[in-house]
Amino acid sequence: MTAKQLFPWIAGAALIALPFVYREPYHLHILILILIWSFAYTSWSMMGRFGLVSLGHGGFMGVGAYVTALLWNHLGLSPWIGIPIAMAAAALLAVIVAYPCFRFRITGHYFVLVTLALSGIVLQVITATRDYTGGSLGYTPDRTKGSQLWALQFDDKVTWYLIALGVWAVGLVIWKWVDRSMDRYALEAISEDEDAAAAAGVNVTWEKLKITLISALMTALAGALYCQYQMFISPDTVSGISVSLQMVFAVIVGGLYVSLGPTIGAVITILLAEGLRIGFGTKAVGWDNLVYGVLLVVFIIFLPKGILGSILDRLKTARKV
Amino acid sequence: MTEIFDIYLLEAMVNGILLGGVLALLALGLNLIFGVIDVTWICYAELVMIGMYGMYYLVQVFGLPYYVAAPFTILLVAGLGALLHLLVIAPLLSAPPINQLLATGGVLFVLQSFATVAFGIDFRNLGIRMPVLKFAEMHFSYSRLLAFAAALIGMLLVYFFMKKTFVGTAIRAISQDRQIMALMGVDTRRIYLITSALGGALAGLAACLLVLQYDIHPFVGLSFGPITFLICVLGGLGNFVGGFVAAFVFAEIISLGGLFSDLEWGYVLAFAFFIVMMFIRPAGLLARRS
Numbered sequence: 018m019t020a021k022q023l024f025p026w027i028a029g030a031a032l033i034a035l036p037f038v039y040r041e042p043y044h045l046h047i048l049i050l051i052l053i054w055s056f057a058y059t060s061w062s063m064m065g066r067f068g069l070v071s072l073g074h075g076g077f078m079g080v081g082a083y084v085t086a087l088l089w090n091h092l093g094l095s096p097w098i099g100i101p102i103a104m105a106a107a108a109l110l111a112v113i114v115a116y117p118c119f120r121f122r123i124t125g126h127y128f129v130l131v132t133l134a135l136s137g138i139v140l141q142v143i144t145a146t147r148d149y150t151g152g153s154l155g156y157t158p159d160r161t162k163g164s165q166l167w168a169l170q171f172d173d174k175v176t177w178y179l180i181a182l183g184v185w186a187v188g189l190v191i192w193k194w195v196d197r198s199m200d201r202y203a204l205e206a207i208s209e210d211e212d213a214a215a216a217a218g219v220n221v222t223w224e225k226l227k228i229t230l231i232s233a234l235m236t237a238l239a240g241a242l243y244c245q246y247q248m249f250i251s252p253d254t255v256s257g258i259s260v261s262l263q264m265v266f267a268v269i270v271g272g273l274y275v276s277l278g279p280t281i282g283a284v285i286t287i288l289l290a291e292g293l294r295i296g297f298g299t300k301a302v303g304w305d306n307l308v309y310g311v312l313l314v315v316f317i318i319f320l321p322k323g324i325l326g327s328i329l330d331r332l333k334t335a336r337k338v
Numbered sequence: 339m340t341e342i343f344d345i346y347l348l349e350a351m352v353n354g355i356l357l358g359g360v361l362a363l364l365a366l367g368l369n370l371i372f373g374v375i376d377v378t379w380i381c382y383a384e385l386v387m388i389g390m391y392g393m394y395y396l397v398q399v400f401g402l403p404y405y406v407a408a409p410f411t412i413l414l415v416a417g418l419g420a421l422l423h424l425l426v427i428a429p430l431l432s433a434p435p436i437n438q439l440l441a442t443g444g445v446l447f448v449l450q451s452f453a454t455v456a457f458g459i460d461f462r463n464l465g466i467r468m469p470v471l472k473f474a475e476m477h478f479s480y481s482r483l484l485a486f487a488a489a490l491i492g493m494l495l496v497y498f499f500m501k502k503t504f505v506g507t508a509i510r511a512i513s514q515d516r517q518i519m520a521l522m523g524v525d526t527r528r529i530y531l532i533t534s535a536l537g538g539a540l541a542g543l544a545a546c547l548l549v550l551q552y553d554i555h556p557f558v559g560l561s562f563g564p565i566t567f568l569i570c571v572l573g574g575l576g577n578f579v580g581g582f583v584a585a586f587v588f589a590e591i592i593s594l595g596g597l598f599s600d601l602e603w604g605y606v607l608a609f610a611f612f613i614v615m616m617f618i619r620p621a622g623l624l625a626r627r628s
Contacts, residue, residue, distance in 0.1 A: 068436070070436050070439075070440070114613060117616070117617040118616070118617075121616075121617055123616060125435060125436065126378055126435060126439065126571075126575060127571060127575070127616070129378075129436070129439060130378075130567050130568065130571045131571075131612075131613060131616050133564060133567060133568075134564070134568055134609045134612050134613055135609075135613070137564045137568075137605070137609050138606055138609040138610060138613075141602045141603075141605045141606045141609065142602075142606055144602050145602030145603050145606060258560065258564060259560075262443050262446070262447065265440055265443065266443075266444065266447070269440060302454060302455075302459070303450075303451040303452075303453075303454030303455040303556075304451065304455060305451075306447050306448075306450065306451035306454070307447070307448060307451035307452060307455060309444075309447050309451075310444045310445065310446070310447030310448030310449075310450075310451060311444070311448055312444075313440070313441070313443070313444030313447065314426055314441050314444040314445060314448070317430065317433075317437050317440055317441040317444065318426070318429050318430060318441065321433070321437060
């Protein structure tokens with residue numbers, strides 16, 4: 018094995034060993050949040066990297082979180098069953114909206130705005146059914162006493178860290194798997210020119226639907242995980258247009274076209290928000306989003322490939338020279 | 339029993355039409371920018387929000403009368419529109435359209451959090467209470483009637499500007515063919531800038547009207563922003579007449595849906611209607627099917 022092949026294994030082992038060596042709860046908490054959001058951002062980029070810019074992912078995330086919590090509270094269904102149901106619900110939603118979109122060739126601006134309507138619908142439904150979901154005040158899954166595997170509730174951060182790490186790693190594996198498949202070439206061809214791709218024998222509708230389904234399933238899982246970890250969800254934190262925009266923002270900053278780009282985006286955005294919160298306390302309200310917004314605009318204008326993407330590009334050209 | 343119900347229904351329908359006027363104004367501004375520059379300003383409703391704060395400060399803090407403050411606000415937002423074009427859109431004109439859309443998404447964040455930082459998250463209002471008009475057992479607030487009338491006048495002014503002036507003609511020509519007009523000696527940069535300012539001015543006018551009906555807070559844009567985009571898409575992006583019709587269809591759905599249940603369900607219904615319509619008429623309500 019060369020050093021390049023060895024590196025992911027060493028990094029992985031180091032990440033697994035980390036909580037056994039260092040277990041300061043606050044830092045672990047930040048790491049868990051970074052891992053969960055990295056997974057969500059990676060799910061978004063599954064579609065985004067092929068030009069399918071969706072603002073509906075806040076909707077999928079909301080479905081993942083709320084369906085899991087509602088099934089647990091009202092029917093007593095364990096999250097082990099509830100999460101697959103929530104993911105299936107998000108997938109169904111994705112098919113209902115995406116299939117006609119792809120079939121009738123709704124692309125570009127129109128696709129973005131249709132998906133925007135989707136996250137609007139999910140947000141409004143959660144707010145309107147406030148008798149069950151708590152509306153904009155948020156919702157808390159019923160607590161069990163202590164850690165329970167069946168209820169997927171754990172008191173210690175180490176367990177959560179390992180779960181989040183595992184899910185995040187699975188996200189990267191799916192990314193690599195898509196990267197090596199034929200679908201990637203088909204989707205890249207589609208994002209360049211749909212007509213040409215169709216003429217070359219690519220089943221445009223089916224290929225786009227496949228990647229959308231993968232993306233929606235993963236996003237719903239991220240929402241459910243976030244809900245189980247935080248034990249509190251509200252429409253503002255897991256659904257709606259601002260969450261969708263937050264995903265887009267983090268991915269653009271990190272780098273859309275490289276597998277670790279969304280992760281870098283999550284690291285930067287969460288550390289920025291936490292840093293501002295600690296540094297300025299309540300005075301910082303609004304400042305983090307102000308910095309986000311300015312960065313987003315600056316990045317799109319000057320560094321459209323994101324931080325990691327641009328660094329990797331530099332390294333590549335440097336090596337060639 | 340049925341008679342009372344009918345009165346409520348009628349009242350909701352008329353209120354829907356009145357709401358439609360302001361939505362149509364917003365849709366016109368967005369369509370204008372899309373039609374000419376081929377960019378969607380995701381942050382359009384946030385410009386309106388800044389305009390509403392402008393009105394608040396001019397009227398409440400500096401003590402100007404409403405009708406004096408309104409022109410200043412319109413100018414302010416028109417300036418913001420031009421600035422947005424110069425700083426964000428102009429450098430991205432040759433970038434993929436999605437990047438322009440996302441960049442204005444960033445501006446949305448900036449404006450929202452700027453308002454949070456600068457003005458705080460308290461709800462504010464102008465403190466102007468307009469009388470309520472009673473007509474045949476129905477109640478309509480004057481603020482809505484005023485908004486409707488002003489929106490119609492604003493739209494007529496834009497119509498005459500586009501039809502009767504040289505610049506208006508140039509704008510319409512550019513929206514038909516972007517490349518050729520540059521060859522015909524039209525300064526596209528200047529036209530883009532004027533269009534952006536005009537779009538901003540429409541947002542400013544909408545701000546002056548909405549400030550009478552809504553409390554002002556940094557996230558107020560979210561309560562009518564998404565609806566405006568959906569209206570534009572439903573009418574066909576860049577299609578002025580389509581946007582006008584779609585605004586009233588949407589306003590009626592929200593108003594009537596809200597009558598039978600909560601206001602949120604009115605919105606859910608409107609969003610669902612939008613998605614269904616996208617599949618039936620992807621290019622907009624009035625477009626011919628190809």
